[in-house]
Amino acid sequence: MRRTKTAVLAMSLSGLSAMAQAEPASQDFVPVSVKSTSAQSEAKGFIEGQSLSGSTRNWYARERATRAPMWKYYKSDGTQHDTHSRDNWVQGTILNYTSGFTEGTVGFSTEVAAYNAIALERGRAAVAGPNNRTLTHSDGDVIGQWSKMGLANVKARVSNTTLTAGRQSMDTPVLAYIGNRALPSSFEGVSIRSEEFDNLSFDIGTFDRLSTRTEQGTSKFVAEYGDRAFEADHVNIAGVSYQPLKSLKTSFYVSNVEDLWNQYYFGASHELGDSAVLSLTTGLNYYKTKDEGKSKLGDIDNDTYSLSFGLTHQAHNLTFSYQQVNGNEYFDYLHDTNAIFLANSLLSDFNGPNEKSMQIAYVLNMAQYGVPGLKFNLYNARGWGIDGTHYKSTGYDVRGLDDENHYEWGIGTTYAVQSGTLKDTTIRATYTAHRASKAQADGSLDELRIVTTIPFNFL
Structure with a gap:
């Protein structure tokens, strides 16, 4: 279980409200046309275009298992003990230097x-370490302070096309950094x-190492839910994003995770109507x-999709999502x-074998009531x-799952x-509860998470 998604969910739900148009969404066709401007022709120079910025994030999470113990910890004598609770509190700081283009x-x-x-x-x-929230030694002893080079790359640009080599951040449907802890991955x-x-872009890349959120070094790629003894030496990706209508965005991506799987993704998002009266945002992910290759995780043949419908009226957004x-x-x-x-990747991913899930979510944007920057959200999901x-096959531990079920609800608020x-400092508080049948892997727990992020600029 990836107990990491609550803050991301809340932000994405809030984003639905922000995406709603102040006027009816245009359904006009957008022809493919070459950009009239070149980013490289406007380059300011290596020094002239440089920037130095960053952020500091105070990240706190309190988890409590409501049924059986879910975590373990080591005492100083080396003995391991079960526990119903886990608390992680980390201050993460990023200092980012980017030069201009020559x-x-x-x-x-x-x-x-x-x-x-x-x-x-x-x-x-x-x-209750080791875990991927606070860096510890193998015996669970916390490392009080640690640092690493999170990003380190060089770029070459021609016109509006950029090649990046080195440690970098990616955000695609088949390979994406995760930034919902004190520090992000790369x-x-x-x-x-x-x-x-103007309305068509392309991505292509090949990667061989992962720098995780809580790790000083790097590691090879492994599956989130499969047997992690099997590693991939390379991950290759390619994709295209295309906006055929002013109201319609689409994307198609493929990835090759060497000797584990090939994955194909199609996504579309469409807006219709006027949020001042009523607008509809439809989202499809497949x-x-x-x-x-060597099929290290065994035979895999999986089709997964989600379909969501978001209704927005002024400050209010109501979203219904189905996933299978x-x-x-x-x-x-x-x-x-x-x-x-x-759509239903939340505290739980609702991604069990043959699982069906439904979610209903609500977002209130208080800008309409004179408090810009303040939003509230709540949701309920069932699988x-x-x-x-x-x-x-043998790559996944699923044979004990027979008609299992679970549900989850959460409430949160964000202020920017x-x-x-x-300015732009965000404070986010969420409370999430997850309840599961006996064999469902995510377990029964409650989590309180409070995250404050402060950005800063020097240049």
């Missing part, structure tokens, strides 16, 4: 970001992003996953990434029909400072 037909630039984490909660029993490799057209997994294994994605662009009894010295 002038000329081909421009060069560099990006370097230093990451630092300070553990504010250091008790072994409280942290990837090592080479990628190309081309935006030569993944096809098949085993590849067609396959005898989990719908899977890469560990410590956010490459699961599905049923989880069945792994027909699974024939609108002006002054702390």
Whole structure:
């Protein structure tokens, strides 16, 4: 279970409200046309275009298991003990330097970001490590402070096409950084992003290492839900994003996770109407996953999709989402990434074998009532029909799942400072409850999470 998605969910739901148009969404066709301007022709120079910025995030999470113990911790004598609770409190700081692009037909630039984490909660029993929230030694002893180079890359740009080599951040449906902890993950490799057209862009890349959210070094890619003893030496991706209508955005991506799987994604988002009266946002996400190469995780044949309908009236947004997994294994994605662009990926991913799930969510934007920057959200999601009894391979532990079910609800609020010295500072508080049948893997727990992020700029 990825107990990491609550803040991301809340932000995405809030985003639905922000996306609503102040006037009726145009249904006009957008022809494919070459951009009239070139980003490289406007390059200011290596020094002239440089920037130095960053952020500091105070990240606190309090979890309590409501049924059986869900975590373990080591005492100083080396004995391991079960616990019903887990508390993590970390201060994460990012300092990012980005140069400008040099002038000329081909421009060069560099990006370097230093990451630092300070553990504010250091008790072994409280942290219940090792886990991917607070960095600890193998015996669970907390590392009080640690740093690493989170990003380190060079870029070459021609016109509106940029090649990036080194440690970088990616955000695609098949490979995406995850940034909902004190520090985000990143990837090592080479990628190309081309935006030569007004409504059409391309991505291609190859990566061989992952820098996780709570790790000083790097590691190879592994599955989030499959047997992590099996690693992929390379992850290759390619994709296109296309906006055929002013109101319609689409994307198609493929990934090759060497000797684990090939994955294909199609997504579309359409807006209709006027949010001052009533607007409808429709979202479709579909993944096809098949085993590849040496098939280290065994046979995989998985079709998973989600369909959502969001209604917006002024300050109010109501969203209904349905999601279904067609396959005898989990719908899977890469560990410590956010490459699961599905509507019901919440505290639980609702991605069990053959699982069906439904969610209803509500967002209130208080800007309409004179308090810009303040939003509230709540949701309820239920999953049923989880069945792994027909699974024939060995890469996933699902055979004990027979008609399992679970449900989840959450409530949260976000405030973004609108002006002054702390402008764009965000404070986010969420409370989430998850309840599961006996064999459902995510368990029964409550979580309180409070996250404050303060951005800053030096150049």
